[in-house]
Amino acid sequence: MSNEKRSFGNLIKNYGIVFVLIVVILFFGIANPSFATASNFITILTQVSVVCICSLGMMFVLLTGGIDLSVGWIISSVGMISAYCMVNLQMNVFASCLLAVAFALLVGLVEGLLIAKLKIPPFIVTMAFMNILKGFSFLMTSGKSIYGIPDSFKVIGQGKIGEIPIPVIIMFAAIFITWVIVSKTYFGRYFYAVGGNEQATRLSGVNTDMVKILTYVISAGFACLAGLVQMSRIATGAPNNGDGYEFDVITACCLGGVSMSGGSGKVYQVFVGAMIIAVLNNGLIILHVNTYIQLVLKGVILLLAVAYDCVQKNRA
Amino acid sequence: MEPILEYRNVSKAFPGVQALSDVSVNFMPGEVHALVGENGAGKSTLIKMLTGVNVPDQGEIYYNGSTYKSFNPKMSRKLGLGVMYQELSLVNELSVAENIFLGNEPRKNRFLLDRKKMEEESQRVFADLGVNLKPDALVGTLSVGYQQMVELCRAVVEEAKVLVLDEPTAPLSSNEVEILFRFIRTVKKKGITIIYISHRLDEIFEITDRITVLRDGKVITTKNTEEFSRDELIHCMVGRKLTEIYEPREGVSGGEVVLETRNLSGNGVKNISLKAYRGEILGLGGLVGAGRTEFAELLYGHKKRDSGEMYLNGKLFSPQNPGQAQRAGVVLVPEDRKQQGLLLDMTVKYNQSLPIVKQLSRYAILNEKEETKLANYYCDNLGIKTPSLKQKVKNLSGGNQQKVVIAKGLASEPELIIIDEPTRGVDVGAKRELYHLMNQMIEQGKTIIMISSDMEELLGMSDRIAVFCEGRLTGTLGKNEFDAEVILKYASSENVAEGETYEQ
Ligand SMILES: Nc1ncnc2c1ncn2[C@@H]1O[C@H](COP(=O)(O)OP(=O)(O)OP(=O)(O)O)[C@@H](O)[C@H]1O
Ligand SMILES: [Mg+2]
Numbered sequence: 080m081s082n083e084k085r086s087f088g089n090l091i092k093n094y095g096i097v098f099v100l101i102v103v104i105l106f107f108g109i110a111n112p113s114f115a116t117a118s119n120f121i122t123i124l125t126q127v128s129v130v131c132i133c134s135l136g137m138m139f140v141l142l143t144g145g146i147d148l149s150v151g152w153i154i155s156s157v158g159m160i161s162a163y164c165m166v167n168l169q170m171n172v173f174a175s176c177l178l179a180v181a182f183a184l185l186v187g188l189v190e191g192l193l194i195a196k197l198k199i200p201p202f203i204v205t206m207a208f209m210n211i212l213k214g215f216s217f218l219m220t221s222g223k224s225i226y227g228i229p230d231s232f233k234v235i236g237q238g239k240i241g242e243i244p245i246p247v248i249i250m251f252a253a254i255f256i257t258w259v260i261v262s263k264t265y266f267g268r269y270f271y272a273v274g275g276n277e278q279a280t281r282l283s284g285v286n287t288d289m290v291k292i293l294t295y296v297i298s299a300g301f302a303c304l305a306g307l308v309q310m311s312r313i314a315t316g317a318p319n320n321g322d323g324y325e326f327d328v329i330t331a332c333c334l335g336g337v338s339m340s341g342g343s344g345k346v347y348q349v350f351v352g353a354m355i356i357a358v359l360n361n362g363l364i365i366l367h368v369n370t371y372i373q374l375v376l377k378g379v380i381l382l383l384a385v386a387y388d389c390v391q392k393n394r395a
Numbered sequence: 396m397e398p399i400l401e402y403r404n405v406s407k408a409f410p411g412v413q414a415l416s417d418v419s420v421n422f423m424p425g426e427v428h429a430l431v432g433e434n435g436a437g438k439s440t441l442i443k444m445l446t447g448v449n450v451p452d453q454g455e456i457y458y459n460g461s462t463y464k465s466f467n468p469k470m471s472r473k474l475g476l477g478v479m480y481q482e483l484s485l486v487n488e489l490s491v492a493e494n495i496f497l498g499n500e501p502r503k504n505r506f507l508l509d510r511k512k513m514e515e516e517s518q519r520v521f522a523d524l525g526v527n528l529k530p531d532a533l534v535g536t537l538s539v540g541y542q543q544m545v546e547l548c549r550a551v552v553e554e555a556k557v558l559v560l561d562e563p564t565a566p567l568s569s570n571e572v573e574i575l576f577r578f579i580r581t582v583k584k585k586g587i588t589i590i591y592i593s594h595r596l597d598e599i600f601e602i603t604d605r606i607t608v609l610r611d612g613k614v615i616t617t618k619n620t621e622e623f624s625r626d627e628l629i630h631c632m633v634g635r636k637l638t639e640i641y642e643p644r645e646g647v648s649g650g651e652v653v654l655e656t657r658n659l660s661g662n663g664v665k666n667i668s669l670k671a672y673r674g675e676i677l678g679l680g681g682l683v684g685a686g687r688t689e690f691a692e693l694l695y696g697h698k699k700r701d702s703g704e705m706y707l708n709g710k711l712f713s714p715q716n717p718g719q720a721q722r723a724g725v726v727l728v729p730e731d732r733k734q735q736g737l738l739l740d741m742t743v744k745y746n747q748s749l750p751i752v753k754q755l756s757r758y759a760i761l762n763e764k765e766e767t768k769l770a771n772y773y774c775d776n777l778g779i780k781t782p783s784l785k786q787k788v789k790n791l792s793g794g795n796q797q798k799v800v801i802a803k804g805l806a807s808e809p810e811l812i813i814i815d816e817p818t819r820g821v822d823v824g825a826k827r828e829l830y831h832l833m834n835q836m837i838e839q840g841k842t843i844i845m846i847s848s849d850m851e852e853l854l855g856m857s858d859r860i861a862v863f864c865e866g867r868l869t870g871t872l873g874k875n876e877f878d879a880e881v882i883l884k885y886a887s888s889e890n891v892a893e894g895e896t897y898e899q
Binding site for chain 2: 263264265266267268271272275276278279280281282283284285286342343
């Protein structure tokens, strides 16, 4: 409608979380001049890439009203599998990665099937897989880390094109692809529809089970990409590489404004949510804030941001 | 006599719509006062002010000696304003008595509930109002009609002076409507004012004393019911003369069989053998809960059948899910628009195109221009009143939501369309448009199975009528045998005892 006001108030209301990000950046920029440098921003973007890529996958799951707790340990297990193949089995780098991808997609498929067909709650299924994959990651090498990753693989996490690190490029490519899927393709509609009203969507002729299964496969796929980037960055296959990532990932989505009950969420929100977390991490370290105070501050800021968003939504 | 409730120059705007402008209307103690008007005329908006869901932009509301600028739910309950929306607000897991006293339970002492007193008290109220309800029955096990009755009794227990009923009869069977009317007549004698909103004109003429007509948010007129003729009332509502609602149509029953079921059972229906011919409207009659919806769910692959077969165009047809049925050219327009029909938080356009986004795409990329064109086409054709295609469906009036559900069903251009209660909550003008559309589809050689609890609609639109009762097919009538009495007879349970099902 043309008479919808484009006032400043509305802008804040719709893009509140972007303003939070700007405020946080301004704060650290003023507090410490070494924060607001081009090279530090590139560092932040590199640091955020793994969480952001993984959050994009999580968004699909959240849109349909599900949740995926297994992403952290997918990151770990994918790292372990590929490292094991490359180093211990001396396999070709490309084949190793392919094997890791196949493994992740299979995990996602099984999760999806259990959730959609047997109607087991997503929370339970993915929590079970969290443990299964954790055990699996440690069992592979009896808990030992794998070193000596070939240089050709390190490029993914450590290489640069011009000034821009490859993880950052991969992240933006993933963001673009996700954006195309959710807002340009027809099946992007289905993710929102299932989260909005599953029964009505099914009665509209959409195979809702398939849509749900697909979200877990996509989530596992993105987690796998994140896992490969992560392993390459630190050039080590460590079983606890991805430990706790699920929390950062879900927080990033939640902070950005992706609805936990399904049906709404945008790609930019996921990026902004992940960025807020990364900027906080980076800024607090630069300011030499005590680690425990960092935790408290991060928690408080998180609550404030989410509360602000909730208040805005309730008023609408 | 003094009015008990009076709106004085009340206005209300939503983004893009002036829902009410300068509305003044009064309600007398002990009268049944109808609010009528087209979909989106502002009826629900007006009464939602009594519970504070909407707050007037301008004007004030006089009630029982004071004037108010706005209300809130707690306040209106205390003041004796009982508003019943289309969605009931009962707790299914609690008993009838517990629901009636929810929030002000009688107690033995500070902590303990006085269950006995609660049940006795409820029993007394039921006897007083002539309602046949058991205080200890679980609300979830009751039919919609009785659930409604529980809600109404609750309002009476809370000493409501004004009872508002927003389209109460939409989900009711004709028996239940009778029970409701008896209730209304009883409470009216106690001096309680009833505000009655409905699109069923025969009900309006039967039960109300005065009628206020709203059109585009303005009061057109308020008159005593007997001063209106039916045509006059319709004229007031739509602002123009309407020709005959039911256009005469050549019945083409017989000929090519499009759909056939043989001894179909499951999902609560038993042994249904039925045929639908190309180019006919097959009406499914019966009481609410007779198994017609359940039958339709089997045809659409929404629920699994236990035994029996279905044939579509002579070929075995066994859809595993609605998607398969849809691709085979069968579509169901569901009855429950909030649960089954709509994505309430999404836009009008989004809802309408959901079944066909795939067909509107090339290389998986959705053609949004085509999508908008199509949405506009249906909005114009069905007269969906919305400020824009980007409006969220939950902000549309009830009747307009129904039209969106129908547009969704038509979008995939099915061969066979099953419409469950097509005109529930739809105004007369739009009804006529919808019937016209159905007739057009028939002319194009499509087939319609129409489930309807509205006898007039069933008789007016069908070419043949199949009557259901308690999950069985109890009779089929050709056009020359149409008779409301006969249909009611088939629909009532005496017929089932014989356990016979047959198809002529
Ligand atoms: N919350 C809302 N936000 C935006 N528009 C609204 C909202 N509620 C109602 N409207 C608009 O106000 C107008 C009046 O709606 P209302 O629900 O009062 O109609 P109604 O007379 O009850 O119609 P129906 O017979 O279809 O139920 C409609 O155009 C509707 O779209
Ligand atoms: Mg209404």
